[in-house]
Amino acid sequence: MLNAVLIIDKPARLTSHDVVNRLRRITGERSVGHLGTLDPMATGVLPMVLGRYTRLAQFFSDARKTYEGEIRLGFATTTYDAEGDPVAPTGEPLPAGEAPSTIGPSTQTLPTLDQIRAQLPAFTGRILQRPPDFSAKKVKGVPAYKLARREKPVELAPVEVEVHRFELLSMEGDRVRFVAEVSAGTYIRSLAHDLGQVLGCGAHLASLRRTASGEFNITNAITIDELMAYTEELKQSLALARSNTNLSESSLSDVAYGVTTGEEVNGNVADSPFSSPAALSLKASPAPAAAIAQAPTPYLHPRRILTHMPSVTAAPDVVAAIRNGRPVNLPEYSDAPLVKVFASRDLLLAVAQRIAGTLFQPKVVLYSGNEPMPE
Numbered sequence: 001m002l003n004a005v006l007i008i009d010k011p012a013r014l015t016s017h018d019v020v021n022r023l024r025r026i027t028g029e030r031s032v033g034h035l036g037t038l039d040p041m042a043t044g045v046l047p048m049v050l051g052r053y054t055r056l057a058q059f060f061s062d063a064r065k066t067y068e069g070e071i072r073l074g075f076a077t078t079t080y081d082a083e084g085d086p087v088a089p090t091g092e093p094l095p096a097g098e099a100p101s102t103i104g105p106s107t108q109t110l111p112t113l114d115q116i117r118a119q120l121p122a123f124t125g126r127i128l129q130r131p132p133d134f135s136a137k138k139v140k141g142v143p144a145y146k147l148a149r150r151e152k153p154v155e156l157a158p159v160e161v162e163v164h165r166f167e168l169l170s171m172e173g174d175r176v177r178f179v180a181e182v183s184a185g186t187y188i189r190s191l192a193h194d195l196g197q198v199l200g201c202g203a204h205l206a207s208l209r210r211t212a213s214g215e216f217n218i219t220n221a222i223t224i225d226e227l228m229a230y231t232e233e234l235k236q237s238l239a240l241a242r243s244n245t246n247l248s249e250s251s252l253s254d255v256a257y258g259v260t261t262g263e264e265v266n267g268n269v270a271d272s273p274f275s276s277p278a279a280l281s282l283k284a285s286p287a288p289a290a291a292i293a294q295a296p297t298p299y300l301h302p303r304r305i306l307t308h309m310p311s312v313t314a315a316p317d318v319v320a321a322i323r324n325g326r327p328v329n330l331p332e333y334s335d336a337p338l339v340k341v342f343a344s345r346d347l348l349l350a351v352a353q354r355i356a357g358t359l360f361q362p363k364v365v366l367y368s369g370n371e372p373m374p375e
Helices: 018-028 051-060 113-117 142-149 188-199 224-244 314-325
Strands: 004-008 032-034 043-050 067-072 124-130 159-172 175-182 205-215 309-314 337-340 348-354 359-365
Touching: 004 051, 004 224, 018 032, 018 043, 018 224, 032 051, 043 051, 043 359, 067 124, 067 188, 113 188, 124 188, 175 188, 188 205, 188 348, 314 337, 314 348, 314 359, 337 359
Parallel strands: 043 205, 309 337
Antiparallel strands: 004 043, 032 043, 067 175, 067 205, 124 159, 159 175, 337 348, 348 359
């Protein structure tokens, strides 16, 4: 089993589930999930969890998201983005055969950048936002997009979201570049659409790229093609290691995380996972180092994830208690609500929750008492 977290730079035209399926094929790991859906049109940061680390997904759910993209003025669309059918600024369907360009800047005067910026205070802070009809939000148990595709009424109540930053960078013709930082659950498509309604000219999201999701940043992302190339090179190195030693069995899960360097804060490594390229090595393997590819690993070391939680390396008796679901004392972290507990430098064992004073109860255990644990 490959237990890992990595950041995929999602390409356009793939759904988030498409990426999950690609990673299953590339890594051979069946248990794969993502930490926050990206629309097919969008690109950028899509954090992925593999193996036992899928159990940690609950701790990432409230992460802020940062986006950059482009809004097109002049007409709205049914989906609030460039993939939908154009509609008039009023929301009514266009007459049959009428092209979007006929309601674009050629027949109306668009607002200036300053005029658009004057409307932004209404779209920042805590606001009520109605999700798009073409969304995965449920209406009496049915995804809204299924109703919208059948042209059925879609009754979605507004949801409170928080827009921490919504800044317009530039305007060229009918296109406006922007950057936005928002809470989880915010639809950037709805921001673009609603802005167009307020301006009276209609608008939709023309392009979108997610540059950050919580602690995950685009600078540390890897493309699917890069992951495939990395995995193939690694498999070749593992095969070479087997041929040069008595190593009878190995897999991607045998590969150690990159050597962690840099300042530690509460047991976590504070710098970027790629600040110092890390050589790959095999755990508990007699293979010579020369047989293993020297390359930066795309997988994030467990001390580099969930860095808002302090990390502690537990003594053997504490490890045994946690593996059996028993509460333990962690006196050095009496003020922390949640703590990552390691069985060794590289082996994340559990996330424990403080229940009283210095007493912590295991909340998620990655290796229970009846499961084999790597050395």
